[in-house]
Amino acid sequence: MSTLALVSALKDHSEDFEFYPTTDEMLSAVRKDIQAILSDPFSDKYPIFSALDVGAGDGRALMRLTDGDRYAIEKSLMLVERQDRSIVTVGTDLFAQVLLDLRCDVIFSNPPYSHFGAWSEKIVREANAKLIYLIIPVRWQNDKSLQSAIESRKAETEVLAQFSFDTPDADRRARTVVDVVRIRLDKHSHNRGRSYRSNELRVDPFDLWFEQHFAPQSTVADCSNLDPKATIEARAKKRISTGRELITSLGLVQALSDFYQNDLSDLVGDYERICGLDPVLLGELGVSTEALAKGLKLKIEGLKHVYWHELFENFRPVTSRLATKTRQRVMDKLQASMSIDFTPDNVHALCAWLIKNCNQYFDDQLIELVERMTKKANVINYKSNVKTFAEEGWRYGRTPEIERYKLDHRIILECWKALDYGYFGDQSPTLDSTVADLLNDLMTVANNLGFETRHEAPAGRRAWEAGQKVLFHFTDRKTGQRAVAFEAKAHKKGTLHLKVNQRLMCRLNVEFGRLKGWVRNAQEAADEMDISVTQAQAAFHSNLRLGNDALLALAAPLP
Structure with missing residues (x-):
């Protein structure tokens, strides 16, 4: 879709919040400056860094600026949907968002020009980043408010370039002349022509916020023994455990958000009352600005941690559908987002990111699983594929460039080690962790293909003996009866033998072929794989996909 067509669609849906895509020239000026500041002085490589784009649009600026962690705040759901899967949406409304705890290296923003002053001022005051x-x-x-914010952060500003949006290379033209401004917040120095930077900020944004809202002037006291984070976490957990009836009636997201806001209001109110006392009295009691600020910061961090963790626990029906490595990757992303404010908008934005990415992950992990089991003895060509594979291409653990094939339901895999007998080789055998991950991933993918395996014991928790088969079952979702999904035999020499349920292997092969683009419909799958059209129709598009109802389920009251 062209930018003009996209803008028209945004207007039709009342989601055009002044979407003017940043031009390539502007982004090139930013990239050049970032490389000069953040790159290794002994390398010409462009640096890897984390970045937040406030008002990210469709994410094109983030994709151009960094290959590191990408975070976005964007109000238009249409534009969020168009963002690359690597971009994590951490908020929708800047003015309902707190940036203090969202740590990253660079913040970029091409704000709505109708209120760029208030927008930019908030970013400067709250940014927890080296560069803006x-x-x-x-x-x-x-703009006096913006200049005041820059002064409060003791920041350095520089205009890198000046551009106009009224040029042919602008995707959406406007009669606006803009500066590309760099605002530097980190401590750095120059010595003998070289620049030395520090990860430390000139002014901590939380300290600035605390000083503006509280700022009692009192003596310095020791706060090294404070553990306010644990205290507030315990209080929040108690509120959640005693409020289950409210969660049932309001829905998870709304109830948790209300709990969080109440806890946060109580917390800030406590500190406001303390700071309303006579500074002399606070000094006599040994209470200092430093101790209060540290205590409040830790408590807010603990509060966010409890509520995000409670939400993530309810993501298990989704994350349990992910293979081992994919699940860890997703959970790492979610854990990194626990510093953002716990609001319904932020929760729904993060849920939308999770659903969008999980659907892609479900497909990717199926492909990866089949390719991990692709060995010469396991491969069967499609009927239209008359190509033969030379023995040399499979040597030394290599897999030749092959296409249009399916797997036999009997699989033989050569592993470095299938069973572990301990360091001295005298212990009862346990399954090697790499093999266990493979079998667990096979169960996960089988579950996504409609074979209920969620209640089966993981591979690593089962008893294993060399050459003895171990059965992995599934439950038929229609009849409730259990049947064998696959059986596995692990051998001392390192081989793993699998015998997969033929209906399961049929679905695995059809979906693999579809995702690789080798078969376009059920009829082609039937012709190529020598299966019936009925089997092909049942298998085609059988891999799990999450819809928006997964989001609604979190918001809806519980039965």
Whole structure:
């Protein structure tokens, strides 16, 4: 879709919040400056860094600026849907968001010019980043609130370039002249022509916020023994455990959000009352600004941690459908987002990211699983594929470039080690962790293909003996009866033998062929794989996909 067509669609859905994509020239100016500041002085490689784009649009600026962790705040759900799967949406409304705890290296923003001043001021005051890059109208230097924010952070500003949106290379033209402004918040120095940077910020944004809202002037006291985070976590957990009836009636997201806001209000109210006392009295009691600020910061971190963790526990029906490595990758992303404010908008944005990415992960992990089991003895060509595979291409653990094939339901895999007998080889055998991951992933993919395996014991928790078969069952979702999904035999020499349920292998092969683009419909699958059209129809598009109802389930009251 062209940018003009996209803008038209945004207007039709009342989601055009001044979407003017940043031009390539502007992004090139930002990239050049980032490389000069963040790159290794002994390398010409472009640096890897984390970045947050506030008002990210369809994510094109983030994709151009960094290959590191990408975070976005974007109000338009249409534009969020168009963002690359690597971009984690951590909020929808900047002014309902707190940036203090969202740590990253660079913040970039091309804000709505109708209120760029308030937008930019909030970013500067709350940014927990080394560098800020803003694409803002040239009149920014006359904005007193923005200049005050820059001064409060003791920041350095520099105009890198000046551009107009009224040029042929602008995807959406406007009669606006803008500066590309770099605002530097980190401590750095120059010595003998070289620049030395620090990860430490000149002014911590949380300290600035605390000083503006509380700022009692009292003596310095020791706060090294404080453990306020554990205290507030215990209080929040108690509120959740005693509020299960409210969660049932309101729905998970709304109830947890209400709990969080109540806890946060109580917490801030406590500190406001303390700071309303006479500073002299606070000094006599040994209470200091430093101790109060540290205590409040730790408590807010603990509060967010409890509520995000409670939400993530309810993601298990989704994350349990992910293979081992994929699940860890997704959970790492979710854990990294626990510093953002716990609001319904942020929760729904994160859930939307999870669903969008999980659907892709479900497909990717099926392909990866089949390719891990692709060995010469296991491969059967499609009927239209007359190519033969030379023995040399399979040597030394290599897999030749092959296509249009399916797997036999009998699988033989050569592993470095299938069973572990301990360091001295005198212990009862346990399954090697790599082999266990493979079998667990096979159960996960089988479950996604409609074979209920969620209640089966993981491979590593079963008893194993060399050459003895171990059965992995599934439950038929229609009849409730159990049947064998696959059986596995592990041998001392390192081989693993699998015998997979033929109906399961049929679905695995059909979906693999579809995802690889080798078969376009059930009829082609039937012709190529020598199966009936009925079997092919049952298998085609059988891999799990999550819909928006997964989001609604979190919001709906529980029965």
